[in-house]
Structures are given as C-alpha cells and as structure tokens.
Amino acid sequence: xxxxxxxxxxSQAGHDMLGASRSDNRGKGVxxxxxxxxxxxxxxxxxxxxxxxxxxxxxQHHDVFYLTTLPGLAAQFDANPSxxxxxxxxxxxxxxxxxxxxxxxxxxxxxxHVVISTGALPGVITLVLAKLIGARTIWVDSVxxxxxxxxxxxxxxxxxxxxxxxxxxxAAAEGAEFAGAVL
Amino acid sequence: MxxxxxxxxxxxxxLVEAMDSLAPDLDxxxxxxxxxxxxxxxxxxxxxxxxxxxxxxNFAAARVIVAHAGIGTILSAKNAHKPLIIVxxxxxxxxxxxDHQMATARYAQKxxxxxxxxxxxxxxxxxxxxDLEPAHVDPGPSHxxxxxxxxxxxxx
Numbered sequence: 001x002x003x004x005x006x007x008x009x010x011s012q013a014g015h016d017m018l019g020a021s022r023s024d025n026r027g028k029g030v031x032x033x034x035x036x037x038x039x040x041x042x043x044x045x046x047x048x049x050x051x052x053x054x055x056x057x058x059x060q061h062h063d064v065f066y067l068t069t070l071p072g073l074a075a076q077f078d079a080n081p082s083x084x085x086x087x088x089x090x091x092x093x094x095x096x097x098x099x100x101x102x103x104x105x106x107x108x109x110x111x112x113h114v115v116i117s118t119g120a121l122p123g124v125i126t127l128v129l130a131k132l133i134g135a136r137t138i139w140v141d142s143v144x145x146x147x148x149x150x151x152x153x154x155x156x157x158x159x160x161x162x163x164x165x166x167x168x169x170x171a172a173a174e175g176a177e178f179a180g181a182v183l
Numbered sequence: 184m185x186x187x188x189x190x191x192x193x194x195x196x197x198l199v200e201a202m203d204s205l206a207p208d209l210d211x212x213x214x215x216x217x218x219x220x221x222x223x224x225x226x227x228x229x230x231x232x233x234x235x236x237x238x239x240x241n242f243a244a245a246r247v248i249v250a251h252a253g254i255g256t257i258l259s260a261k262n263a264h265k266p267l268i269i270v271x272x273x274x275x276x277x278x279x280x281x282d283h284q285m286a287t288a289r290y291a292q293k294x295x296x297x298x299x300x301x302x303x304x305x306x307x308x309x310x311x312x313x314d315l316e317p318a319h320v321d322p323g324p325s326h327x328x329x330x331x332x333x334x335x336x337x338x339x
Contacts, residue, residue, distance in 0.1 A: 039337065046190055047255030054258070054326065058333035070191070072235040114337050138333065144254040146286035162336050166329070180329030183257070183290070 030061045037062045040112035040135075041079075042103075042126045044087060045070030048119040048142055053077050054182040055118070055140065065110050067103070069122060085122050090151070096125070104129055118142060120152045127159040138162040141176070143183045149174045185310065186245035187215040190253045191232050194220035195278055198270050201303035202249065203227050209310060214241050247315055249306065252284035252299075257291055257318070266315035268298045268306065295319060 030036055039059045043052035049068050066074050066082035074082035085102050088095035103126050115130040116138040117123030127137045139160035141153040146167050149157075153176075157163055164179055165171040171178035187202050189195035199217050206213055206226035215229035216238065222229070233241070242248065242263050250256040252271040260267035271288040272278035292299040296318030300306045309315065 034338065037337070046192070047253050047258065050255045050258040054322075055330060055333060058330045059337050062337070070235065076235045076239065116333070116337075136336075138336065140329075140333070142254060144283055144287055146290055147283065151280075162333075164329075164332075177332075179332035180325040180327070182326050182329065183254070183294070 037113040038110060039064045040067065040107070040110055040115045040126065040130070041065070041117070042067040042085070042115070042123050043118045044068065044120045044122055045073050047144060048123070049073055049077075051118040051140070051142060051182050052116075053079070055116070059114070059116065062114075065106070065112070067106060067122070067126070088121055090121065096121070100125055100129070107133055107135075114138065116140070117156070119150060121155075124152050124156045124159070127156050131159050136161045139164065141165045141170075143167070143181050145170065149176065184212045184214060184241075184245050185209070185247055185249060186241045187213060187217075187227075187229075187249045188238070188256060189216065189218045189251045190255065191218060193272070193279065194218045195251050195270075195272060196220060196222065197276060197278065197303060198249070198251065199224065199227075199229060201270075201306055205307055205310065208307070211246070214245070216241075247310065249310070251278075252288040252291065254287065257287075257294070257297060260296065260318040261294075261320045264296075264317045264319050266296055266298065266317045268300055268309045268315075270300045270303060270306070295321075 039062045041052055041064055043049040045068055066079040067085050068074055069085055069087035086095055086099045088099045099122050107129050112135050114136045115126055117126060118140045119142050130137050137160050139156040141149055143166040149165060149170060163176050165176040166181035168178045189198060203224040203226050213227050215227050216233050217229040217231060219231055242259055247266045248260055249268045252269040269288055271284035274282045288299045291297045296316045298309050300309060
C-alpha cells in the first residue's frame, strides 16, 4: 500500500466526523453518528506511560493501539492491543534507527487517524512519521517539565497539530497551549 | 518494608548509598531498585530493574516509598496510597541532564503525602516518623480540563 492511499483513507474518515455532536456525550462512549477512529497512543515506560494512562478518557472510546518501551507494562494497565518499541535517546543513533523502523511498520499497519504521545523520543519519532501518512498529532509534554519544554517536546513542536505543556507559565513562554495537568 | 526506587533510566548512587548507611539504624526490611549501576553495598540488597508486576508488588507491600523525584513514582504513590519521600536528582552531582527534578520536588511538596528530603541527611527523620501522611488520588479540575481538551480535538 502506498503512502498516498493511506493518506486518503485518513482524510475520508476525517470527513465522516463532521457534524457529530460531542459535548453531550462526554464519557458515554462514541457519540451516535460518529465513526470510531484509530488512535495510536505511545509513551515510554515510567512517568510518560503513567501520564498517558491518566489521559485515556480522552480517547478510549475509539480503537486504540498502544506502544511502549517496557515489556509487561501495557498488560499491567490492560492497555490492549499493544506492542513494544525499542527505547532510545539522543545519544544512541542505532537505537533511534531501529525505533524508526519498528514505529514505521506499526504506523503503516494500523493507519491511525490520530497519534498522541506524552514522550519521550520514540513519541517524537512517531509524530514525525505520522505526519507523513496524514494523521493528526498531539504532543502532551510531561508534567515533569515545570520550567521549560522538554528536549523531546521542543523537537516535537513542528510535527504536533496540538502542542501542549502541562504548565501554564511554560506554555506561555514557549508558545504552547495549556489545557490542564494530570498532577 | 521500605521500598527504594530510582527509576529505570539512570543510576542514583547518592540515594542508594544513603539508604545503605541508614539501614543498620532502621529495624526494617529495605528493598532497593537501583537502576543501571553495579555497586557493592553492605547493608542492603539492590536489583537494577524489576518487571512491572514485581515493581507493583513491592510498591503495594511497602510501608513507605523512598525515591527520586520522578513523575512516574509520584503517580504510583498516589495510586497506591503510600507515603512517599522524594530526593530530587541534582544536575551538579551528574544525576540528571538538568535540574527539572528540583522543580518537580518544589511543586510536589505541596501534594498531600509527598515528603521532600532536599538532602539525604533529612531522610532519617522522615523514615522514623510512623505517621507519615499517605499520598492519594485526587483528580482535580485541571486534569478533567486537559482530558476534555484532548477529547474534543480527537473527536473533531
């Protein structure tokens, strides 16, 4: 399947959403007239993952596929279906390439309409690649970053349609949006 | 039991060594998850990392948690209703890439059940307190607002 086909599928599904009423149906599953979307949710093990789990009410009424870096973590939180991606950081070029490949395969297979990440670097990679297949992308910077956006968050900026900090001051200083925090 | 965790990413020898030196004066079992470091300690047994279920079991069995100022640990303590003592990692000791854990600790000390030891010599007093307040989950309006913003964006 070529990239253009994937993009088309994403766009068409996006049009189906128009006109669906949302505000009355919060917390009650998928509103009538709304087609379920495919949501790819990715976070590294540890605090990033915990924060993603605290945001599940935002997307679990859709078809969600989870990616994380630590074996057993997704199962512990009943986050199904899920798969592992290799962890990586800026100092490990080979690990980054490996993660890119694994994430690209997942993206092409799952064809998400929306990708959401709370960090860290594997999440940035996923946002970058997700833009190539026309998905809408969300970055929620970790609440650990109370004084400036994380390095990953700064990298993610250009590839995030919704770019959030969980700190009002940080959001104001960096041009991000603030909508609330999990802590 | 005292459960000590420093997260999976980085070692935190200052905290592990402090717990090792305090152990003889504490009449309590100490379980330590010490991160990627090979050390020899006299009074404690440490493992580098734990599987998620093993980690949860220790977390649940502990009287009190001693940890770095990691968000994951703070959220776990809230979920498990455990008293949490945090020692923030400091950049000047090479313990993290910057001082964000100091900022986390300054904020987290306002949370119920989170107790900050800014230096390791404050640990003993906190550990000897039998009535440390436990952390608890209190999903506030800020959390709900964030979820609603994300949900609106995703559903549109």
